[in-house]
Amino acid sequence: MxxxxxxxxxxxxxxxxxxxxxxxxxxxxxxxxxxxxxxxxxxxxxxxxxxxxxxxxxxxxxxxxxxxxxxxxxxxxxxxxxxxxxxxxxxxxxxxxxxxxxxxxxxxxxxxxxxxxxxxxxxxxxxxxxxxxxxxxxxxxxxxxxxxxxxxxxxxxxxxxxxxxxxxxEAPVERLQEPIEAYDDAVAEAFREFKREASARDVLSFVEATAAFPLVEFRQPPAKLTGYVQNHPPGTEPLPTLLEYAGYSNSKLDHYVDDPGALQTAVGSCQTYVRRLDAEPLTVGWPPPPAAELRFRVRELIQVTGRFAPEDVVAQLRDVRSLTGREDYDRLRQSARAREQLDAEERERLRxxxxxxxxxxxxxxxxxxxxxxxxxxxx
Structure with a gap:
């Protein structure tokens, strides 16, 4: 601080x-x-x-x-x-x-x-x-x-x-930490698989749909990228494949797509966005937010993650939501924040x-x- x-x-x-x-x-x-x-x-x-x-x-x-x-x-x-x-x-x-x-x-x-x-x-x-x-x-x-x-x-x-x-x-913060980190790890892996296996068209459509959920703060994809994947055959390929294509020379790319120039224009200029697209907006993080804030956020996350993640990931998210009903949630959260945020200088200033x-x-x-x-x- x-x-x-x-x-x-x-x-x-x-x-x-x-x-x-x-x-x-x-x-x-x-x-x-x-x-x-x-x-x-x-x-x-x-x-x-x-x-x-x-x-x-x-x-x-x-x-x-x-x-x-x-x-x-x-x-x-x-x-x-x-x-x-x-x-x-x-x-x-x-x-x-x-x-x-x-x-x-x-x-x-x-x-x-x-x-x-x-x-x-x-x-x-x-x-x-x-x-x-x-x-x-x-x-x-x-x-x-x-x-x-x-x-x-x-x-x-x-x-x-x-x-x-x-x-x-000394409070047992692991009672909150373990289920939250288990969910965060699971949703991160599920999203990696989704991004790796699903078509670019489906992944970007999913991200665009999250705009209806203000507590799930994905950065929206560039319009030229979504326009390309929606209207060109390579949009049925996964995003990693499109990134690989963007690294090809035009002569090599000509063997894979009908319009190499269109792909280079749309995907080549958006490579940073595609690479950085991950599950961070879907995670809870540690220390967690206040109980009321977490309840509202989990309500939206359940609707969003259910669109691509396996049911066991959504079940873990429901477990996270149940934590907000614990009588000791605020006390454990405060202890977690103190452990994470107080450095030696601040502890001395407090003492x-x-x-x-x-x-x-x-x-x-x-x-x-x-x-x-x-x-x-x-x-």
């Missing part, structure tokens, strides 16, 4: 979150003091004027394009004339128009215009500051929410580790009380973050 997602960064995150909230509140207060709507109107006009500068300044200055020079002054004049009468700093925009309505413009004229507009820029900056501080505050709240989820996972892991530490390592300390720290950090998010207002 990992030590990741510990609470060490939470104090810094809390401090950043509270500071970001104060900054956002302060920036909003400055905007409210000036009037958000008036500032937004001013900022929009300021942005439009900057666009005019960006578009025309280079060509309208010095010995630039005279046509562009005239066009700029006309657009500037129309822009200033169209400004709202009650626009804050309207006189600044008018002064800029006066400065730039000359027969010849220089870079210093535009510099002077920007200097005149500095109070307007300051007002627009209030909105930018409000938006930036609000965005940071939102981002930090999102980070805090994510850390809470991570701490939830960490707490669950530590609680699980503690429960494993309480398990009886020393370090796990309990980590769990307490994670719970405290989670509570601090939760309290902070509840106390601090939404952006």
């Amino acid at each position: 990992s030590d990741d997602a510990g609470p060490g960064d939470v104090p810094d995150l809390l401090a950043d979150l509270e500071a970001a909230h104060r900054a956002a509140e302060s920036a909003q207060a400055r905007v409210d003091e000036r009037g958000a709507e008036r500032l937004e109107t001013t900022a929009q006009c300021y942005d439009r004027l900057r666009e005019l500068f960006d578009t025309y300044e280079e060509e309208a200055t010095g010995d630039g394009d005279f046509r562009v020079f005239i066009e700029f002054q006309e657009e500037l004049g129309q822009f200033v004339e169209g400004l709202p009468a009650d626009l804050p700093h309207r006189e600044r925009f008018e002064e800029v128009d006066d400065v730039l309505q000359q027969r010849r413009l220089t870079e210093s004229d535009f510099g002077k215009a920007r200097e005149i507009l500095s109070p307007v820029a300051d007002d627009a900056a209030l909105l930018e500051e409000r938006n930036a501080t609000r965005s940071r505050y939102e981002d930090l709240r999102t980070r805090a929410e994510r850390r809470i989820r991570e701490l939830d996972e960490r707490i669950a892991d530590l609680e699980d580790l503690q429960s494993l530490g309480e398990a009886d390592l 020393s009380g370090a796990v309990g300390d980590e769990l307490a720290a994670a719970r405290e950090a989670r509570a601090d973050l939760t309290d902070a998010l509840e106390e601090l207002p939404e952006p």
